[in-house]
Amino acid sequence: MTSLTALALVCSLKKSETPSSSELLARQVLDELAEHGCAGDAIRVADHPVAFGVSTDEGHGDAWPTIREKVLAADIVVIATPIWMGQPSSVCKMVLERLDAEIGETDEQGRMSTYGKVGAIAVVGNEDGAHHVTAQVAQALTDVGFTLPPNAVTYWVGEAMHGTDYRDLAETPEKTAGTTRTLAANTTHLARLLRDAEYPPA
Secondary structure: OOOEEEEEEEOOOOOOOOOOHHHHHHHHHHHHHHOOOEEEEEEEHHHOOOOOOOOOOOOOOOOHHHHHHHHHHOOEEEEEEEEEOOEEOHHHHHHHHHHHHHHHOEOOOOOEOOOOOEEEEEEEEOOOOHHHHHHHHHHHHHHOOOEOOOOOEEEEEOOOOOOOOHHHOOOOOHHHHHHHHHHHHHHHHHHHHHHHOOOOOO
């Protein structure tokens, strides 16, 4: 089995000293990916001084170039975000804006640097909006060159207007665990296919 690598970009508004449901679900995704021969790591984006912008490097201490190197080295990139006001988090939107720069980063055959990389999405919240958030993130990922397989998303949404977080649950709901397993199986399968068969020149 061909070995693969994955990177989870955790888009919680909180830094690492604060527990995060988004990170919990992201790490559960990484655990399932490991079952398919895919070694992974997670970055809590809020821990790093990522600048606002749409270039690969905004200068002045911008942390995105270092994160970008890890994105480009990975076969699978997982975007993990909470839902806020029915939307992806502001950190998630900033990450997607920074990935927009990849549209202009092409090889000698006109293919984006992200071609051949597989995207996946993990969403948590205690309000409605998981499908809307998924649609926004999925559209953005495909725009900037990632490929998504079927069922490339896992999510948990608690009862609206209640305070229970995903990390507060005594055990992972089977529906979420099942979608996480499917995500891992499909993303690793597609990543191996794309490694063996590159996209044609643009």
